[in-house]
Amino acid sequence: MDSLIFLLLLLQLPAVAILFSRLAAGPTRKPPITPQVLLGDRLGTVGVVVPTLNEVHRLSPCLTGLTQQAHEVRSIVVVDSRSEDGTQALVQSFAQRDPRVRLIEDDPLPPDWVGRPWALQNGYQYFAVPTETSEQSQSPTRPSLPPVEWLLGIDADTQPQPGLVAGLLAEAEREGYDLVSLSPRFILKYPGELLLQPALLMTLLYRFGPTGSPSQSAERVMANGQCLLVRRSVLQEMNGYSCARRSFCDDVTLAREVARRGYRVAFWDGSRLLKVRMYDGAAETWREWGRSLDLKDASSWGQTWSDVWLLWMLQGLPLPVLLGSLLISGLGTPLGGVFVGLNALLLLIRVALGWAIAPSYDCHQAQGAWLFWLSPLADPLAALRITLSALHRPTQWRGRVYNMNNDA
Structure with a gap:
């Protein structure tokens, strides 16, 4: 023995x-990011991309929160993968109330892409290439707008709080980061997930340390695609999200590649800016979240x-x-x-x-x-x-x- x-x-x-x-x-870790209000020359700086596939039952709080953001957000582009549950009709109803909300369908999924990074790639291309449907195309009587400086990927199951974009943008620009993502505040409801979800979250803390602490190397960078802000110029150099096209943890794959190229990457506490209701119950948490938490696609x-x-x-x-x-x-x-x-x-x-x-x-x-x-x-x-x-x-x-x- x-x-x-x-x-x-x-x-x-x-x-x-x-x-x-x-x-x-x-x-010594960075404290939670707080909501802010930006004024002046940061108006229209950020383009938001929300990938969706049959999200009608979760999307409304997300779009409500995004439409409450101030005008540093130029457009809120929902990239839908041909949902069949009324998601597109819900997006159109929000578009009638806020002209920043736009609906596009992504192109058919190529065989060498996973769905989420492909939707994000379509959102990047929307902001990168002027088209007749893009907000960058102007009438002859209106001056052409410069491209957005930042792209913010937001998942449909998130609930953005007022001041999210302003607070995140202000901190990223003040500290000179090129890609920043946030950890959310998790909404739990059922007994099984109250036991299992914190234990699964703890696996990330053991492996990567507290949120807000600096990463020692690109290989240990952590990220969360539920709320990920990245400079458009960085994505342009990397051909969008193509480096993560086959990854089921595309957020971490992208962030580590950005860090390897010498850009500054951070993962901060966003519990005051963002809530998320990820999965219903322990079984769904075990099956859906557990399958990607090993991060092997990025490691x-x-x-x-x-x-x-x-x-x-x-x-x-x-x-x-x-x-x-x-x-x-x-x-x-x-x-x-x-x-x-x-x-x-x-x-x-x-x-x-x-x-x-x-x-x-x-x-x-x-x-x-x-x-x-x-x-x-x-x-x-x-x-x-x-x-x-x-x-x-x-x-x-x-x-x-x-x-x-x-x-x-």
Whole structure:
């Protein structure tokens, strides 16, 4: 038994050292971005792109929030992939109330693209190339507008708060960043997701450190495509979103490629600017969010599996060890006591991190909101989910089936 414990300690101690080094950035991380109001020369600076596919039941809060943004937003372009549920009619109803809202359909999906980056690519091309349907095409009596300086990708399940675009734009320009994305405030409702979703979110904190802390290398950059602001000139140099065309984590793939090219990239706390209701219940959270959280499309094989090791050592192992200490007498040796004590410390850190991420959750509508505090019980499941996801590349997403056997 001591030999097994010694081996596990050899595997676990380096992971603990990595965790402490990442958490050390917590006290100096950038605080949450706050809403702002921009005036003057930033009017019409931002073009917003919202990719949609059968989003009629989630899109209304998103468009409501976007139409509440001030006039630094020039256009809100919804790129729809031929929805069949009334999404297009909903967008048209918003367009009648706010002329900035525009609906376009993306071109048929090429075989070497995934749906979301393809929709974003169509949105980029809308703003990049003047056409008869673009807001850049003017009547002979009106002067031509300059191209937008920034593109903001927003997912249909988000709920932008007033002042989102102004606050994000002001901070990005003040600090000289070229791509910035925000972590949202998550809306939870059902008991299963109150247990599972925070545990899955914690996998990102263990791997990348606190939101708002600087990345040490392009390979460790984190991003969130639910709200991602990027300079149009940067996308122009990169041929839009083509670098992420086959990625199921296209946001991270894009951000890491931007960072590799020498541009400044940041991932900030946007809990005061953006809410999101991602999935209904634990089953959908496990299936849909869990399939991309390994980030293997944006990572090397070594990065992916070193992250799996890290998660098992820090998140998957402590609870089973502590439960096992009550049943296995071999853990009562001096070496076993060190092992149990280390895992008790890791569990206490996990509980403290739960308090730290609590402001990133809106549980006002939740059934049994107190279950959030029991989410450490789901930590072994979160580590298992990332492991399973790392073993298999998705072939289906949002009702589309992809042939991912050949790399392109």
